[in-house]
Amino acid sequence: MEEMSYYEILEVSQSSDKSEIKKAYRKMARKYHPDANPDDPDAEHKFKLCNEAYQVLSDDEKRSIYDRYGKQGLEGMGAGGGRSGGFGGFDDLGEIFEEMFGGGRRSRQNPADMDKYPLDLGVEISISFKEAVFGCDKEVKFTYKKACGTCKGTGAKDGKLAPCQQCGGKGQVYMRQGFMTFSQTCPVCHGAGTMPGEACPDCHGQGFEEVEESVTIKVPAGVDSDNRLRVSGKGNIGKRGERGDLYVTFQVEPDDTFQRHGNDVYMEVPVFFTQAILGETITLPSLTGEIELELERGTRDKQQYRFRGEGIEDVHGHGKGSLIAQVKLVYPKKLNDEQQKLIEELQESFGIESKPHESVFESAFEKVKGWFK
Ligand SMILES: [Zn+2]
Numbered sequence: 235m236e237e238m239s240y241y242e243i244l245e246v247s248q249s250s251d252k253s254e255i256k257k258a259y260r261k262m263a264r265k266y267h268p269d270a271n272p273d274d275p276d277a278e279h280k281f282k283l284c285n286e287a288y289q290v291l292s293d294d295e296k297r298s299i300y301d302r303y304g305k306q307g308l309e310g311m312g313a314g315g316g317r318s319g320g321f322g323g324f325d326d327l328g329e330i331f332e333e334m335f336g337g338g339r340r341s342r343q344n345p346a347d348m349d350k351y352p353l354d355l356g357v358e359i360s361i362s363f364k365e366a367v368f369g370c371d372k373e374v375k376f377t378y379k380k381a382c383g384t385c386k387g388t389g390a391k392d393g394k395l396a397p398c399q400q401c402g403g404k405g406q407v408y409m410r411q412g413f414m415t416f417s418q419t420c421p422v423c424h425g426a427g428t429m430p431g432e433a434c435p436d437c438h439g440q441g442f443e444e445v446e447e448s449v450t451i452k453v454p455a456g457v458d459s460d461n462r463l464r465v466s467g468k469g470n471i472g473k474r475g476e477r478g479d480l481y482v483t484f485q486v487e488p489d490d491t492f493q494r495h496g497n498d499v500y501m502e503v504p505v506f507f508t509q510a511i512l513g514e515t516i517t518l519p520s521l522t523g524e525i526e527l528e529l530e531r532g533t534r535d536k537q538q539y540r541f542r543g544e545g546i547e548d549v550h551g552h553g554k555g556s557l558i559a560q561v562k563l564v565y566p567k568k569l570n571d572e573q574q575k576l577i578e579e580l581q582e583s584f585g586i587e588s589k590p591h592e593s594v595f596e597s598a599f600e601k602v603k604g605w606f607k
């Protein structure tokens with residue numbers, strides 16, 4: 235099979251002009267892009283070919299060499315490779331790539347209008363377990379950014395801006411990896427495409443000043459770690475005076491007694507082994523006061539007792555969780571002579587019942603013997 239020409243790959247005629255080629259490439263690239271054709275080696279190959287074809291046909295010099303001498307003529311220039319001088323020549327590809335898949339980048343129609351920082355602001359505060367359970371009023375101290383009045387947020391002395399040298403004012407730099415081209419926000423101008431000619435003396439070229447403020451917020455009952463509360467209009471202030479929001483994220487300090495899991499609260503209850511055997515009633519602290527725990531006779535280690543409605547108020551008002559008391563059996567580490575005697579007597583009084591392993595293992599002993607006969 236004869237190799238397809240670059241024109242055939244892009245399905246254009248040999249007389250097509252640049253914009254037709256660009257349009258055709260865009261169509262083909264979209265069709266065969268690996269994202270749209272996962273695990274399809276054929277599509278990947280075609281995508282590769284389209285890129286190769288476009289890089290040649292979109293470059294006047296390469297195209298005319300290709301027209302006259304074919305692919306061989308481009309060897310040594312590195313078909314599909316870049317012109318000397320870095321990323322030049324891939325700008326088109328990068329732009330197309332960005333148009334197709336970029337999406338997220340801020341519009342660049344007027345880079346000078348872009349703020350140097352996001353308007354929304356985040357702050358984290360620590361609250362006690364009790365404050366989280368019952369809610370509270372809390373003062374939050376934070377520092378917000380405000381566009382520098384002297385340079386109107388540009389960071390440039392007298393507001394004079396020059397195009398960024400790194401990205402040539404595009405705000406993006408392009409990198410090639412294999413047959414893919416990736417765009418990245420310019421690390422020098424952070425996407426603005428411009429740089430201060432001379433730094434503003436007041437903000438040292440940053441374009442903003444930092445201001446401390448505090449606000450008292452109402453922390454709702456039931457709030458948990460990593461919950462976020464929006465405080466409207468307390469964020470950073472942009473160039474045009476518009477203000478973002480402040481997002482307060484909570485971190486709840488752990489409590490010595492209670493451990494939270496969702497809206498339920500767990501507590502560990504040490505129970506002496508005799509209490510567990512006898513089934514006593516013991517008094518426990520709860521979130522709101524005290525509760526009585528009636529231990530079952532023969533309570534096991536790690537046995538859980540649930541008290542419905544004694545947990546944490548759901549932060550969205552969906553009722554209360556449970557308090558779960560988990561037993562931790564405690565045994566004496568030492569016995570004095572009298573205790574030793576009493577326990578031995580107790581064990582004897584139970585007879586065979588106090589040696590459950592014997593009845594279980596008796597048959598096992600017999601069976602194992604059989605294995606070696
Ligand atoms: Zn730049």
Ligand SMILES: [Zn+2]
Pocket residue numbers: 382383384385386387388389390434435436437438439440441442
């Ligand atoms: Zn300034």
